[in-house]
Amino acid sequence: MNSENSISLSKTTKSILNQNGIKLNKNLGQNYLIDKNKRDQIINFGNINENDVILEIGTGIGTLTIELAKKAKKVIAIEQDKNICDILAKRLKEEKIDNVELLNEDALNIEFPKFNKIISNLPYQISSPITFKFLEYDFDLAILMYQKEFADRMNGEVGTKNYSRLSAMLHFKCDVKKLTDVSSESFIPKPKIDSTVVKLTPKKNKISLEDFKIYSKFTKALFQHRNKKIRNALIDSRHIITNLDKKEMKKCMNEIEDEKLNNYLKKRVVVVTPEEILFLSKDLNSILNG
Numbered sequence: 001m002n003s004e005n006s007i008s009l010s011k012t013t014k015s016i017l018n019q020n021g022i023k024l025n026k027n028l029g030q031n032y033l034i035d036k037n038k039r040d041q042i043i044n045f046g047n048i049n050e051n052d053v054i055l056e057i058g059t060g061i062g063t064l065t066i067e068l069a070k071k072a073k074k075v076i077a078i079e080q081d082k083n084i085c086d087i088l089a090k091r092l093k094e095e096k097i098d099n100v101e102l103l104n105e106d107a108l109n110i111e112f113p114k115f116n117k118i119i120s121n122l123p124y125q126i127s128s129p130i131t132f133k134f135l136e137y138d139f140d141l142a143i144l145m146y147q148k149e150f151a152d153r154m155n156g157e158v159g160t161k162n163y164s165r166l167s168a169m170l171h172f173k174c175d176v177k178k179l180t181d182v183s184s185e186s187f188i189p190k191p192k193i194d195s196t197v198v199k200l201t202p203k204k205n206k207i208s209l210e211d212f213k214i215y216s217k218f219t220k221a222l223f224q225h226r227n228k229k230i231r232n233a234l235i236d237s238r239h240i241i242t243n244l245d246k247k248e249m250k251k252c253m254n255e256i257e258d259e260k261l262n263n264y265l266k267k268r269v270v271v272v273t274p275e276e277i278l279f280l281s282k283d284l285n286s287i288l289n290g
């Protein structure tokens with residue numbers, strides 16, 4: 001960490017918060033970046049040009065927003081906390097920055113305006129739902145800061161403790177690359193966890209929207225019981241994938257004659273690859289809902 005740089009960002013951040021009488025709220029994931037080198041690294045990873053429209057979730061007082069706005073065509077900046085949003089609006093005005101569309105909203109509850117890149121130091125309490133939401137949109141690149149353990153789960157290998165609904169969902173949509181770790185010292189207040197900056201690059205040959213919808217439902221059902229056999233996991237989470245009741249569903253499963261499918265049903269969730277989940281989700285979906 002370059003101490004001079006960091007001291008200045010740390011000082012500015014503390015002074016803005018003090019002047020406005022702000023006490024940061026843990027429940028909203030308000031840990032603000034004070035490491036100027038890491039901030040600059042994140043911006044550089046974004047490889048921003050003057051045509052980019054950047055989506056930023058959780059702007060805080062604008063540590064990333066202001067630098068993003070200097071390089072991009074436009075920044076769509078979403079911040080849930082009204083007081084923090086007001087501070088950023090004032091800063092943007094003072095700095096004569098007019099290419100930021102600042103939205104005081106819960107990012108989980110709104111439809112995002114059009115964008116092509118996402119760059120954010122995310123509020124960690126919404127890491128999962130916001131990442132799944134990103135997957136519903138087309139974009140060129142995302143540079144996102146997550147809790148380190150969450151980042152590890154994003155490309156968890158099949159059969160390991162990090163293999164999760166998250167890794168299975170990302171598998172068909174994006175390449176996931178960890179770029180740099182960020183120590184807890186780089187934030188105020190200092191969180192108990194370390195962080196990792198991750199790059200998501202959407203895959204070119206994605207599966208069809210219809211298949212991904214079915215795959216998503218089955219993945220959700222399966223990973224609620226990651227150590228169970230697939231058959232039992234699906235029966236237990238049947239409400240996610242079908243309207244059949246337990247008896248009807250068991251009957252359907254018992255009538256399956258396809259050997260390959262029957263073999264999958266006997267495997268434990270955690271050892272089944274995304275390709276296998278895709279295969280069985282399409283077949284089972286027509287059996288259970290056909």
Ligand SMILES: C[S@@+](CC[C@H](N)C(=O)[O-])C[C@H]1O[C@@H](n2cnc3c(N)ncnc32)[C@H](O)[C@@H]1O
Pocket residue numbers: 028029030031032033034057058059060061062063064078079080081084105106107108121122123124126
């Ligand atoms: C980790 S801080 C990042 C702040 C700033 N970008 C930085 O790097 O210092 C996350 C921010 O997200 C905001 N936030 C929390 N939940 C949110 C939500 N559901 N929608 C939008 N913003 C949210 C918090 O108020 C907080 O300012």
